[in-house]
Amino acid sequence: MAAFDDQYGKVDAQVFKEDLLNKCGAKRPEVICGPRFGVDTAIIELGNGKALATSSDPLSLIPSLGMEISAHLSVHLLANDMSTTGFAPQFAQFVLNLPVSLTREDFNLYWSHIDALCKKLGISITGGHTGQIPGQESTISGGGTMFLQAPKDKILSSNNAAIGDSIIMTKHAALSSSSLLANAFPETVSQKCGEEIQKIAAHNFWDLSVMKEALAASSILEPNQELHAMHDVTEGGILGALDEMADASGCGFTVELDKIKLNEEVKQITDLFEIDPFISIGAGSMLMAVKPGHEDRLIKGLSKEGVEACKIGVFKEGSAKQVVDANGKQRSFTFDGVDPYWAAFFKAFQAGWQ
Structure with missing residues (x-):
């Protein structure tokens, strides 16, 4: 057991x-x-x-x-x-x-x-x-x-997000989970999604580092004054990482799901493996808690370094965690800690996917 x-x-x-x-x-x-x-x-x-x-x-x-x-x-x-x-x-x-x-x-x-x-x-x-x-x-x-x-x-610590801070994310959701699946099951992904999608997703693997944007962010903004905290996305994806960051910092959050970037190759592969890209392994993306009024300077500064970034939400007072869908409907978010990537990987492996 x-x-x-x-x-x-x-x-x-x-x-x-x-x-x-x-x-x-x-x-x-x-x-x-x-x-x-x-x-x-x-x-x-x-x-x-x-x-x-x-x-x-x-x-x-x-x-x-x-x-x-x-x-x-x-x-x-x-x-x-x-x-x-x-x-x-x-x-x-x-x-x-x-x-x-x-x-x-x-x-x-x-x-x-x-x-x-x-x-x-x-x-x-x-x-x-x-x-x-x-x-x-x-x-x-x-x-x-x-x-x-x-x-x-x-030195920054990921438990220092402050109430009212803007939530900035870099790159896109489910970067690593979609890439790992494309690399592990190239034949199946090529057959179901097309060779081009498989190649793009597989190549995304080499973009898993977030060091570039982390070091750039701490030079663009003043650490612990304008840039309060950073947390790299791993198991649990964007929303799982936000859940951790909010709990560690003693606050809640509101996130707009349609602001979370989701590339086409990621969407197709996560659909194929029936996993939610917002809670699936997302190494390669960084979350940043930024003092209001400094978001544009950070986003523009990161863009000059070749790193795409956007605001997806706000840290809120209290413990409530809310997500807003594309239709503007708001619902509570709770994360059970289970990343769907693992079950999807082993299911595909046992099914003989190549």
Whole structure:
């Protein structure tokens, strides 16, 4: 019997609060921001006006997608979390629990791509652990942790969205889920949606990093004054990420669904796999909480950097979360923590989709 009701993906907020939150070891005064659901990084006081930010995430190793894509996912999803601080990661440690079926050749290819990506991003790999585990056939090959140090008063945290802040999103919804499905089932997607749609969606995979817009945003606006918080979209998609960000910040939100950008290839693929693009894995998009009056400057500044961005809603007082559809009808939003991507992936795999 599974430990958790939802057997796919990360645990939900209830499990986090009931089983984890009050069992986090010793309390230390240096911890400025510790474990919180929906918060991307921990922040630790270093003294002399400096702080350490750190974040951990699973590592991916998906043989059907290849070693390069697996390494790309592993490094960039970690770096995305770190970039929500407004700074780039500087150091990394990786723990690899590899399947015994992985060849030395494939391991060297996988690690070479991780090494190359870290060099490109300016990240020093400072240690970790590497081994093979009998019976380990998961596509999660271990875990990684990244670190950075920066001026304490400039580091952003995703739990600092303020009431009245505008919600800005970059790029479009379900970027990674649609791309992963296009890469995992290329023949079926090509047959059902057309070769062009498959190619565009598959290529979107290489746009999963949000570091560019995160660093740009923190230079366009004043961190913690005009730009209050950022949160990268992962499991749960745009609305799931907003749900986390609002809960962590102690507020609610109103979002207009027709303002959330949804590209044609994403729409077709999410329709094919019968998943809701607004709550499906959306790595590659960043959410930003921006003080009113500074939205246009940010959007225009990001555009100059080649990053598309738009306002999709507002953080509100209280805990109510509302979404407004294209017809102007407003309804309450509740998220059960279940991302439909996982069930759709395994359903397609078991059905023999290629």
